[in-house]
Amino acid sequence: MASEFVKTPGWLDWHTEPSRPRFVLPSGAVDAHCHVFGPAAEFPFAPERKYSPCDASKDQLFALRDHLGFTRNVIVQATCHGADNSAMVDAVRSAGRRARGVATVTPGTSDDELRRLDEAGVRGVRFNFVRRLVDTLPMDGLRQVAEQIAPLGWHIVIYFEAQELPELADFFLGLPVPLVVDHMGRPDVTRPVDGAEFTGFLDLLRARDDIWCKVTCPERLTVGGPPALTGEQAAYRDVVPFARRVVEEFPDRVLWGTDWPHPNLTDHMPDDGLLVDWIPSIAPTAAEQQALLVDNPMRLYWPEEL
Structure with a gap:
């Protein structure tokens, strides 16, 4: 029940009155990275979780989708729910064909369970390598999961911090499925964009x-x-050169999402409308915006509709 846990101290709740973006999203735009939390009374958080969030329901996510002007969502399993994908799957199913999911899958998950997730709309799994959010990094088990999902045509979402990449790169490159990197590998934006x-x-x-x-x-x-x-x-001008560099070099392999409801933020809670208004600073042309927000996520998550 919601009363059985205390929200992590310092946690900021999501913005309840986001502005309406001035930037008009292209038709069919996809919010390709967002989450649901609970509600805890219906979908309890995992006992081993590293944080206790606020509730952030599917209905609130879909209201934000419509307010900002998106058509679809890719809902990524939140670490606070561990490997219980129930809240994410429920949200994906409720959205019909307007949502896809990214699950957390552990070694030993049965092929029947993977097929069930696939039928529900899951199209990938997430491996979290941020050390403050996970206890261990069992590489052999993760490679086993990668081999198990390959026949489904799924991909792996990898979440890591920049300083960890040198020791992880060879492992990533050896995985037998497509990869999606979260948040540009969390670069240190105080360092040069053309630095090592x-x-x-x-x-x-x-x-x-x-x-x-x-x-x-x-x-x-x-x-x-x-x-x-x-x-x-x-806004967020110090991040623009990094994102712009990626969009310029890899225009057909970039995705964008709100990250709503913005887990683990303690400094400031962003206005999701202003986040949408940030998009033209990293993808200034109509062609780049169409690729980033529509063509690329559709190709990855809804290829059967192309």
């Missing part, structure tokens, strides 16, 4: 033509603090 660290990340994307990148979460990466829009200049 971000160049190493770009080299990962260059190594295979089936590695995709989410140019997302400027609110997590910025060191400038809460934003304000001035005229036509977007």
Whole structure:
């Protein structure tokens, strides 16, 4: 029940009155990275979770989708629910063909369960390599999962921090399915965009033509603090050069999403309308916007509709 847990101290709840974006999304736009939390009374959080969030229901997510002007969502399993994908699957099913899911799958998951998830609309699994959010990184087990999902045509979403990439890159490149990198590998935006660290990340994307990148979460990466829009200049300006570089070099392999309800933020909670208004600063042309928001996510998550 919701009364049985206490929200993590310092956790900020999601923005209840996001602005309506000035940037009009192209028809069919996909929010390709978002979550649902609970509600805990219906979908309890995992006992081993590293944080206790606020509730953030499917109905609230779909209301945000419509308010911002998106048509579809890709709902990513939240770590607070562990490997119980019930809340995510329920949200995907409730959206009909307007949502797809990314699950958490552990070694030993049966083929029957994977087929059930596939029928529900799941199209990938997420491997979390952020050390503060996981206890161990069992590489052999993850490779087993990768081999098990390959026949389904699924991909793997990988979440890591920039400083961890050198020791993980070979493992990633050896996985037998397409990869999707969360949040540009969380670069340190105080370092040069053409420096060794971000160049190493770009080299990962260059190594295979089936590695995709989410140019997302400027609110997590910025060191400038809460934003304000001035005229036509977007907020989170220190993150723009990094995302722009990825969009320019890999226009057919980039995705964008809100990350609603923005887990584990304690500094500031972004206005989701302003996040949408940030998009033209990283994808300024209509062609780039169409690829980022419609063509690419449709090709990855709804190829049968193309």
